[in-house]
Amino acid sequence: MINNLPEHERALWILKLKGPMPLQPIAGELQVTVEGARFQLLKLAAEGLVVASSVVKGRGRPQQVWSLTDLGQxxxxxxxxxxxxxxxxxxxxxxxxxxxxxxxxxHRESAIQKYKSSLASEGSLEEKVKQLARLRFEEGYMAIAEQEGDAFLLIEHHCPICAAAKACQGFCNSELKAFREVLGTGVEIERVAHIIKGDHRCAYRITAK
Known part of the structure; x- marks a missing residue:
């Protein structure tokens, strides 16, 4: 999907998907030279869409890291x-x-009915998590499923109801309850990243009990 975007917008999607990043990894993701990536980022910065900040890690020199601004978000x-x-x-x-x-x-009950009707009653936990990720992607959450050891991660890079969730975090709690209902009692689900709390994505660790 990213490769089909206009060149000047690809960096925005990369920062949305990956979170704040230094210049060189961004260039690698864009498959351009470092100077080419810098040119794109400076253009986006002039539009107020991205910003660079210095991050100190350990005893090394400060590292310049690029991230989306509120306008970019x-x-x-x-x-x-x-x-x-x-x-x-x-x-x-x-x-x-x-x-x-x-x-x-x-709202939660409606979501549960939709997800249950789309998820196979039989099948592995991996299959169910991947299908749930596809459903959430279709709803605008930019969701993907990844395996992490014996667990699975449901990762959502965007929240299309973020304003509502900030106004009432009951929506976030409701979503977590819906996932637990849909995936069943034999599964443990823990939210390990939360956009509302400042993370660049929401993520849920899902494991079989």
Whole structure:
């Protein structure tokens, strides 16, 4: 998918997928020279989409690391963000937390039904996690599945409901509950990275009990 993007946008996708990175690895991902990568990044920086900062690791010289700005993050849309936040605030103000939780619970039940209807009732945990990742990718979460030892990682590089999740973290808790319901009682799921807490992605470690 990245290789089919306009050249000047590929660096944005790489930083979204990989998180903050130094210049040389970015050049490697872009398959261009270091100078070519620097040119692209400086152009994006002039547009306010990326920024470079110095990071000190150990006793070595500070390393320049590139990352997306808030404007750069906005290139990966948060679906109907402003309207969603206003509706959450109005529901909380007019109807109370109980009503808001009822809405969140309804959203979770709808997701559970959708995922269960798409995931095979039989099959390995790996197959189920990969299928769940495909469903989440289709919903805009830029999700992938990876194996990590005896566990699997469900990694989401983007959150299309981030504004809603910031306004009400019940949505994040609801998603975790939905994953546990869909994958079954014989599975342990732990969130190990969280965009809301400043990580560049959300990630869930999934293991068989």
């Amino acid at each position: 906005s290139r990966f849309p948060d679906t109907h963000a402003d309207l969603t936040v206003r509706l959450i605030e109005m529901t909380r103000e007019k109807l109370g937390e109980t009503a808001l939780q009822t809405i969140i619970d309804g």
